Amino acid sequence: MTPQPPAFELYGLCKRFGTKQAVDHVSLTVPSGSFYGLVGPNGAGKTTSLTMAVGLLRPDSGGARVFGADVWSDPLRAKSMIGVLPDGMAMPERLTGRELLTYLAQLRGLGPEQVGERVDDLLTGLGLDEAENTLIIEYSAGMRKKIGLAGALVHAPRLLVLDEPFEAVDPISATVIKGILRSFTEGGGSVIISSHVMALVEQICDHVGVIARGRVLASGTTAEVRGGHAGLEEAFVDLVGAPEPVKGFAWLA
Numbered sequence: 001m002t003p004q005p006p007a008f009e010l011y012g013l014c015k016r017f018g019t020k021q022a023v024d025h026v027s028l029t030v031p032s033g034s035f036y037g038l039v040g041p042n043g044a045g046k047t048t049s050l051t052m053a054v055g056l057l058r059p060d061s062g063g064a065r066v067f068g069a070d071v072w073s074d075p076l077r078a079k080s081m082i083g084v085l086p087d088g089m090a091m092p093e094r095l096t097g098r099e100l101l102t103y104l105a106q107l108r109g110l111g112p113e114q115v116g117e118r119v120d121d122l123l124t125g126l127g128l129d130e131a132e133n134t135l136i137i138e139y140s141a142g143m144r145k146k147i148g149l150a151g152a153l154v155h156a157p158r159l160l161v162l163d164e165p166f167e168a169v170d171p172i173s174a175t176v177i178k179g180i181l182r183s184f185t186e187g188g189g190s191v192i193i194s195s196h197v198m199a200l201v202e203q204i205c206d207h208v209g210v211i212a213r214g215r216v217l218a219s220g221t222t223a224e225v226r227g228g229h230a231g232l233e234e235a236f237v238d239l240v241g242a243p244e245p246v247k248g249f250a251w252l253a
């Protein structure tokens, strides 16, 4: 029997902006059926790596495969299998939430019945039904995250790539989103999220990659990356380095 390829493989990804090497040979493997957390400090290269890996930003070198399909040389096959929640991506602000989801579902080639059923389910499930006729421009940051997540789910992808899905989301909605993602992985789906929140990653992810200054410092199961530390946060600080104590704010006291 041929072994199943990983859900997502990032291989040798590099990106330089001017003199800044934002991503430096990033390679990660997201096993099929896993819930993977990509963590790292601000500016570590998480968004740049994920944006290249889903085919939205061309890497200087390296690439990514989705269930064996190369994102850059076989984009139609690769992209049909992924749902993406990009960070800070522009949205069609003059569409309502329902119009946006309907449009995305139609772009993915779904028929009218499927479109209606899935758009209804997603709007209700994510608590956006009352705002379904509100323009996106009027959505709060958390509502934008939720409609973005709904758009990533609408074609029932095999892999979800979610950049900071819990940022700006209230605790009730976060619980709903966690539940949706858990049932997605229980049904065989694979997820990669980026996050700064170690407690959340430790709670929901079975695999973790730690990235800093554009490089992968550790990757593996959450238990492997935690190692002998009390928690993931301690392992993270140990890997990335504790910050210097803050000095020079005497005027603030």
Ligand SMILES: Nc1ncnc2c1ncn2[C@@H]1O[C@H](COP(=O)(O)OP(=O)(O)OP(=O)(O)O)[C@@H](O)[C@H]1O
Binding pocket: 017, 020, 022, 040, 041, 042, 043, 044, 045, 046, 047, 048, 049
């Ligand atoms: N379009 C761009 N032009 C120039 N520099 C960029 C660009 N995008 C990212 N960078 C730089 O690349 C580095 C990595 O940024 P990136 O957004 O990937 O980090 P991140 O880990 O997602 O950070 P955060 O957790 O703060 O969102 C940073 O130093 C950032 O300033």
